[in-house]
Amino acid sequence: MTKPIAPARAKPSHKAPKPEAGYHHGxxxxxxxxxxxxxLAEHGAEAFTLREAARRAGVSPAAPSHHFxxxxxxxxxxxxxxxxxxxxxxxxxxxxxxxTREKLxxxxxxxxxxxxxHPGRFQMMFANKRLVADDPRLRQASRAAGREFEIIxxxxxxxxPKQAKTAAAAAWSTVHGFAKLALxxxxxxxxxxxxxxxxxxxxxxxxxxxxxxxxxRR
Amino acid sequence: MTKPIAPARAKPSHKAPKPEAGYHHGxxxxxxxxxxxxxLAEHGAEAFTLREAARRAGVSPAAPSHHFxxxxxxxxxxxxxxxxxxxxxxxxxxxxxxxTREKLxxxxxxxxxxxxxHPGRFQMMFANKRLVADDPRLRQASRAAGREFEIIxxxxxxxxPKQAKTAAAAAWSTVHGFAKLALxxxxxxxxxxxxxxxxxxxxxxxxxxxxxxxxxRR
DNA sequence: CTATCTATCTTAACACTGTTAAGATTGGAC
DNA sequence: GTCCAATCTTAACAGTGTTAAGATAGATAG
Numbered sequence: 001m002t003k004p005i006a007p008a009r010a011k012p013s014h015k016a017p018k019p020e021a022g023y024h025h026g027x028x029x030x031x032x033x034x035x036x037x038x039x040l041a042e043h044g045a046e047a048f049t050l051r052e053a054a055r056r057a058g059v060s061p062a063a064p065s066h067h068f069x070x071x072x073x074x075x076x077x078x079x080x081x082x083x084x085x086x087x088x089x090x091x092x093x094x095x096x097x098x099x100t101r102e103k104l105x106x107x108x109x110x111x112x113x114x115x116x117x118h119p120g121r122f123q124m125m126f127a128n129k130r131l132v133a134d135d136p137r138l139r140q141a142s143r144a145a146g147r148e149f150e151i152i153x154x155x156x157x158x159x160x161p162k163q164a165k166t167a168a169a170a171a172w173s174t175v176h177g178f179a180k181l182a183l184x185x186x187x188x189x190x191x192x193x194x195x196x197x198x199x200x201x202x203x204x205x206x207x208x209x210x211x212x213x214x215x216x217r218r
Numbered sequence: 219m220t221k222p223i224a225p226a227r228a229k230p231s232h233k234a235p236k237p238e239a240g241y242h243h244g245x246x247x248x249x250x251x252x253x254x255x256x257x258l259a260e261h262g263a264e265a266f267t268l269r270e271a272a273r274r275a276g277v278s279p280a281a282p283s284h285h286f287x288x289x290x291x292x293x294x295x296x297x298x299x300x301x302x303x304x305x306x307x308x309x310x311x312x313x314x315x316x317x318t319r320e321k322l323x324x325x326x327x328x329x330x331x332x333x334x335x336h337p338g339r340f341q342m343m344f345a346n347k348r349l350v351a352d353d354p355r356l357r358q359a360s361r362a363a364g365r366e367f368e369i370i371x372x373x374x375x376x377x378x379p380k381q382a383k384t385a386a387a388a389a390w391s392t393v394h395g396f397a398k399l400a401l402x403x404x405x406x407x408x409x410x411x412x413x414x415x416x417x418x419x420x421x422x423x424x425x426x427x428x429x430x431x432x433x434x435r436r
Numbered sequence: 437c438t439a440t441c442t443a444t445c446t447t448a449a450c451a452c453t454g455t456t457a458a459g460a461t462t463g464g465a466c
Numbered sequence: 467g468t469c470c471a472a473t474c475t476t477a478a479c480a481g482t483g484t485t486a487a488g489a490t491a492g493a494t495a496g
Contacts, residue, residue, distance in 0.1 A: 028444080046347045050483060060446050062485080067444090071483065128402045129264045142404070169405065170392070170424040177395025178387070184346045186360070187387065206388040210428050246473085268454060278475050280456080285473090289454065 029067050029077075031057040036078050040120030045127060047120075050074065075124060076132040082118070082125045083141035089114050090148035100155045101211075107152060108175045108207045109200070115179035116190055116199070123183070146172060174210055178203055247285050247295075249275040254296050258338030263345060265338075268292065293342060294350040300336070300343045301359035307332050308366035318373045319429075325370060326393045326425045327418070333397035334408055334417070341401070364390060392428055396421055 035056035039048050050071040051061045068074040093110040094103040115122040124130065131138060149172050154164040182190055182199050189195045253274035257266050268289040269279045286292040311328040312321040333340040342348065349356060367390050372382040400408050400417050407413045 044347065049481090051481080061483080062447080063445055065484070126398065126402050129262065133403065146404070166420060166423045166427060169396070169399075169420060170428050172404075173395035173399060173424065174388070174392045174428070175395065176399055177391035177393065177397075179395075180344065180398055181387075181391060181394055184344050185351065186364070186390075202384065202387060205384045206391065209384060210388050210392070267452090269452085279454080280476080281474055283455070 028057065028059065028063065032064055032067065032074055033077055033081070036074060037081075037121065040078070040124055041118065042120075044120045045123040045130075048075070048124070072130060072132050075130055076135050076138050078121070079125045079131050080135075080138050080141045082121045083138075083145045085118075085121075086111070086114050086125070087141070087145040087148050090145065094148070094152055100152060103152045104156055104171065104211060105207050107149060108171070108211075109203065111175040112179045112182065112200070112203050116182060116196060119183050122179070171211070174206070175203075178206060246275060246277065246281065250277075250282055250285065250292055251295055251299070254292060255299075255339065258296070258342055259336065260338075262338045263341040263348075266293070266342070290348060290350050293345075293348055294353050294356050296339070297343045297349050298353075298356050298359045300339045301356075301363045303336075303339075304329070304332050304343075305359070305363040305366050308363065312366070312370055318370060322370045322374055322389065322429060323425050325367060326389070326429075327421065329393040330397045330400065330418070330421050334400060334414060337401050340397070389429070392424070393421075396424060 032053055035053045036048060038056065039052055048071075050064060053074065054061050054064055057063075064071075064074055068077065089110050090107050093106045097103045097106050125142075146168070150164060150168040153168040153171055154161075157164060157167045159167075181187060187199050187202060190199055250271055253271045254266060256274065257270055266289075268282060271292065272279050272282055275281075282289075282292055286295065307328050308325050311324045315321045315324050343360075364386070368382060368386040371386040371389055372379075375382060375385045377385075399405060405417050405420060408417055
């Protein structure tokens, strides 16, 4: 599945000057993924439609099946990239701080920021039933993102691996729950810029409130 | 919308011994809600279908519209009852403990237990886009459930109302995030009885890990 | 250079879905 | 006893994901 990455843009050298003539080439996968991400960004996770993705990519509704099998396959690819982006954001954030405690705090902020700025993608990443939940690459991408947390946590709390895992689960739960509740407007509207900033300062308080405990326990 | 609660079961006294003859009467709302809850319990939130709910209630696909407007209306009613049940569970749980700290801990366990035992209902309660998100009764029911947390939290941490709200948000985020992540299999499979118990003991550790801080700060 | 092969895409169809308008049926109000 | 408003059905519409069968194009082999 997912093809061998395509032969690096095979050029139709003799005819058709524009690459959009007749048939798509190796770019369809990317075009479909991009189209899907655009839908998620513009209208949220529930608005995704395989046909709309195909429409935006300029192909027939049946075309995606040859590359991704079905809608779940395409969305799984989108989710994998989402986890990669999330892991990258968490890693970048941590790298910008010196103090371990600050790294964790910054990661918490970055996690929620990611969720609130890319709600459609974020929701889809955690909509197992719309994905191929047991896809190895998806599972690995998800675990890799979680590991970014564990690395900092282990540095902070020490203890046995199991203790670190529990602490990481606690941290992840907090920021994930906060993000989810915020996205469901449980802390007020997140649409306006003012609402967004209010929620982020609230998160700041929440993190300062909960996580000092981890610091004291090493 | 949602009708004036129906005239208390108008009996077809003279004909038709069985109440299932020809037309439904004041019981359709209840029948549809029950059918919807059954679908959620059996196959999860994504499996819900208005037509299937109508099918189970023994009516045509168009019948629900007269009572709930559309699918969102019906699901909103289901979500309201879900929040009521959740609030009741949280209240009952708290009432069974003496120590405030234990009340909070027990509520955390009860929250996740509710989510894991009624995943379909729980997921639907937090699927704003599938509900009439601004329905006053829904908002009130949601707030009432959240208040069960705030009551205990305020008792535990004291401080200003805003501090209490922040602490409640922290507590709610933790258990909500844990439940959500568990439901997406991020802590291992929750299907088996063994997996369920493992996750609940993990939650126990998480709560003991995070919330003692609240205790120390009063 | 030509023939063939295989991946890619389209067309057409199927079984679904939610929603709506128009008509039938009912029980109770007047 | 007649009308009325609520309730339900029938029928239709636009839209969905998926599949099978056929068309097309690019690469490959002779």
